[in-house]
Amino acid sequence: MSTLFDPTQAGALSLANRIVMAPLTRNRSPNAVPQAITATYYAQRATAGLLISEGTAISHQAQGYADVPGLYAPEQVEGWRAVTAAVHAAGGKIVTQLWHVGRVSHTSLQPGQGAPVGPSAITAQTKTVLIDANGTPSFVPTSEPRALALDELPGIVADYRRAARAAMDAGFDGVEIHAANGYLLDQFLKTGANHRTDAYGGSIENRARLLLEVVDAVCSEIGGDRTGIRLSPVTPANGIVDADPQPLFEHVLRQLASRRLAFVHVIEGSTGGPRELADRPFDYAAAKAAYRDAGGQGAWMVNNGYTREMADAAVSAGADLVSFGRPFIANPDLVERLRRNGPYNEGNRATYYGGGEAGYTDYPALG
Numbered sequence: 331m332s333t334l335f336d337p338t339q340a341g342a343l344s345l346a347n348r349i350v351m352a353p354l355t356r357n358r359s360p361n362a363v364p365q366a367i368t369a370t371y372y373a374q375r376a377t378a379g380l381l382i383s384e385g386t387a388i389s390h391q392a393q394g395y396a397d398v399p400g401l402y403a404p405e406q407v408e409g410w411r412a413v414t415a416a417v418h419a420a421g422g423k424i425v426t427q428l429w430h431v432g433r434v435s436h437t438s439l440q441p442g443q444g445a446p447v448g449p450s451a452i453t454a455q456t457k458t459v460l461i462d463a464n465g466t467p468s469f470v471p472t473s474e475p476r477a478l479a480l481d482e483l484p485g486i487v488a489d490y491r492r493a494a495r496a497a498m499d500a501g502f503d504g505v506e507i508h509a510a511n512g513y514l515l516d517q518f519l520k521t522g523a524n525h526r527t528d529a530y531g532g533s534i535e536n537r538a539r540l541l542l543e544v545v546d547a548v549c550s551e552i553g554g555d556r557t558g559i560r561l562s563p564v565t566p567a568n569g570i571v572d573a574d575p576q577p578l579f580e581h582v583l584r585q586l587a588s589r590r591l592a593f594v595h596v597i598e599g600s601t602g603g604p605r606e607l608a609d610r611p612f613d614y615a616a617a618k619a620a621y622r623d624a625g626g627q628g629a630w631m632v633n634n635g636y637t638r639e640m641a642d643a644a645v646s647a648g649a650d651l652v653s654f655g656r657p658f659i660a661n662p663d664l665v666e667r668l669r670r671n672g673p674y675n676e677g678n679r680a681t682y683y684g685g686g687e688a689g690y691t692d693y694p695a696l697g
């Protein structure tokens with residue numbers, strides 16, 4: 331029987347253990363360029379079997395928050411190269427999370443201060459983070475989006491493909507496609523945000539089309555065995571909702587099975603919140619069975635509020651990987667702390683989104 335601390339394989343990635351650092355937005359990349367402290371931050375956490383980078387914008391249009399990194403300009407690739415080198419020198423593996431926020435953005439972050447884009451012109455009932463001239467973060471409502479024209483979608487798919495290539499140039503071991511938490515691909519999937527009447531709206535097949543085109547483009551560029559995907563069937567994050575998520579996600583997972591992905595990363599419940607939602611039931615075992623029954627062989631990665639005890643139980647029950655988010659902010663040596671069953675440092679929320687080394691690279695490891 332394997333444990334959390336045993337090595338495993340996710341596609342082409344040989345992982346030292348089954349503990350994954352989940353993607354965490356930290357807003358410390360001015361002009362979308364990762365800095366030297368970001369290399370230190372990830373290298374400190376390199377004992378995780380796999381690190382998934384914070385969400386990384388595939389284009390300027392994909393940006394939705396102040397000071398998040400990108401992968402669409404040479405200096406961004408250069409910044410990431412130092413990060414991946416530091417992680418590899420520390421013996422770790424790291425993939426980047428390819429991110430397009432869609433409607434979860436603000437005009438001040440968009441090319442030409444234009445409207446953010448989405449499947450439909452429906453404003454997300456959520457906030458984004460802007461940072462003022464003094465470096466102080468503030469939460470502001472997202473701007474009203476415009477609906478993407480049909481002929482703009484191939485360009486977005488091409489942006490994902492280019493960013494995947496840039497990720498390999500930057501030395502990443504692979505990518506995770508961010509299709510969760512109410513961002514662009516999740517907006518296309520779900521009825522609350524997608525009111526389109528063309529080939530990308532309406533039926534489940536149509537709503538899943540953009541996601542699958544992106545997956546196919548990324549896989550053809552870097553290989554399915556270096557590509558993962560993150561899904562959140564029922565999260566209310568960023569004001570997203572679907573009228574009937576079970577058949578939607580079982581369709582998506584059956585389609586993904588043939589793409590031979592390295593891993594499928596599933597947020598169970600409300601991102602960073604309750605794992606069970608009375609008004610949004612979801613059968614994760616059935617979703618996983620749909621994937622496996624369709625021949626899906628990628629590692630099954632579970633996420634959201636896992637403790638050591640819950641993670642042990644999940645691995646015993648057949649999860650291949652367990653990702654931890656917030657615990658990794660305050661515990662660079664989370665793997666060792668899980669092994670010893672604690673103690674754990676508490677994170678300081680005031681330094682989650684923005685700032686410098688404080689609350690970033692200064693959390694202590696066990697002696």
Ligand code: 8OZ
Pocket residue numbers: 355385395510511567601
């Ligand atoms: C917290 C703050 C900003 C962005 C996500 C990328 O929820 C995020 C995010 C989280 O996936």
